[in-house]
Amino acid sequence: MKKEIAFVSDGSVTTPIGFLAAGVHCGIKANGKKDLALIYSERPCIAAGTFTTNKMKAAPVIVTQENLRPAQASIKAIVANSGIANSCTGKQGIMDARETCDLVAKALNILPEQVVVASTGRIGIRLPMDKIAQGITEAAKKLSSAGGIDAAHAIMTTDTFPKYGAVKFKLNQTTIHIGGIAKGAGMIAPKMATMLCFVTTDADITKTCLKKALSNAVEVTFNSITVDGDTSTNDMVVLLANGAAKNERINNVSSDSYRLFEEALTMLLRHFAQAIARDGEGSTKFIEITVKGAVTEQEAKAIGLTVANSNLVKCSLFGGDPNIGRIAAAIGRAPARLSAEKVSVWINDTCVMRDGTIIEFDRERLRSQLKSSPNVFIQIDLALGKASWTVWTCDLTYDYVRLNAEYEI
Structure with a gap:
């Protein structure tokens, strides 16, 4: 339609x-x-x-x-x-x-x-x-x-x-x-x-x-x-x-x-x-996070929003740092079922974690991508079920802190 x-x-x-x-x-x-x-x-x-x-x-x-x-x-x-x-x-x-x-x-x-x-x-x-x-x-x-x-x-x-x-x-x-x-x-x-x-x-x-x-x-x-x-x-x-x-x-x-x-x-x-x-206060990057392979849509959403709300993840992406450990930590503390040994993660088109293990990847290429592009796409596969969800957020920057420290309309 x-x-x-x-x-x-x-x-x-x-x-x-x-x-x-x-x-x-x-x-x-x-x-x-x-x-x-x-x-x-x-x-x-x-x-x-x-x-x-x-x-x-x-x-x-x-x-x-x-x-x-x-x-x-x-x-x-x-x-x-x-x-x-x-x-x-x-x-x-x-x-x-x-x-x-x-x-x-x-x-x-x-x-x-x-x-x-x-x-x-x-x-x-x-x-x-x-x-x-x-x-x-x-x-x-x-x-x-x-x-x-x-x-x-x-x-x-x-x-x-x-x-x-x-x-x-x-x-x-x-x-x-x-x-x-x-x-x-x-x-x-x-x-x-x-x-x-x-x-x-x-x-x-x-x-x-x-x-x-x-x-x-x-x-x-x-x-x-x-x-x-x-x-x-x-x-x-x-x-x-x-x-x-x-x-x-x-x-x-x-x-x-x-x-x-x-x-x-x-x-x-x-x-x-x-x-x-995209217009998040002080932001420089639009971030789309898709979680698939979840048991339910609400659990997929919960994981997506937990990653999206992680200040550490958002700061890493602002700095162009593909810090996979921060994404993994956010996934693990979300209120959702998962088996750590089944989780895989991609940032843009690069697989950075497979079956719960951070793998070798071209870190400099990905870092260059993150620094130069205004858009970041994260995909998380839990490999447990058929449910999926997509959430959107932005990075956390110096300007966000400045805007909210000096807030005046």
Whole structure:
């Protein structure tokens, strides 16, 4: 089915029919960069979301979960600010998040409960509600079908580039679009969601199918990346569907149309997940780790993420050092079944361990590869079963330490 799905050139959250967006500077960021995004659907949307598993949930996460909870929830807008997280701000933070929904509702003539609210940035600081109000008013006036990329810029914090994209595919003779924007570069180790990601589609699809597709897609994409092992208080992925494509409704999770929709959604979210790993704070290398031959997929994933979260492995790869012992040690401490004498490892196209033993290989050639290439591919074969999983991460550099020692947005 993959050949039926294509990326849309310069696609974004406004590629699906009936979605508008804007990104403006409301005054949170002192550098004058955009810091407030607004997304609006001309038609009511059904919605699905996944959220941080961090127990210190930020106020906007709590309010958005409240707005999405009713079975008949109808969403028409998303508002997100960057620069301040509105996290660990107590009851006042909840009030500020709800007031933000009220401001959007007034500007767009909708109900407050039809608004998804999100924030990202420094924790422990209250939102400047006068600036938020001014920004919402300005963004509402600037909403357009060309505003998706501005919205992507407006949710950035330490990101070095905006993350946006869209895919399209046909159901019978009807073209369906799925588009989105995302942000993330640090505090990336999600357990259920990740950073911020807002996705839209013009597909006509039931809420049951929408929720299942998002849950499945997030598990193999955003839940399979890590930059630094920290899970944010503000993570959320929200998917809106407005039905504007007027396709035959997707209402059966066993149908070919559902499977194609989930595949297209996964393709787009993988694009975002890999972009976030590539943009890891201070990183110089994108690292893909594939574990195969595991007993279960969850055990394969556990080994992949244990290697990906190893500071020693990440530092070695930054330095161009093929330190196989560090990879082996990470494999061995993962919560998964393995037989040490069966484990084999490849870095790029070089086998460095066979049947549990580090073997002779052209160390200088591999070192040269690691130093010169921005991409590293690690394959681990446990030779126990048929399950596999792929995770993505980046190296750990001097600049990561500097950025987080001097953190300021």
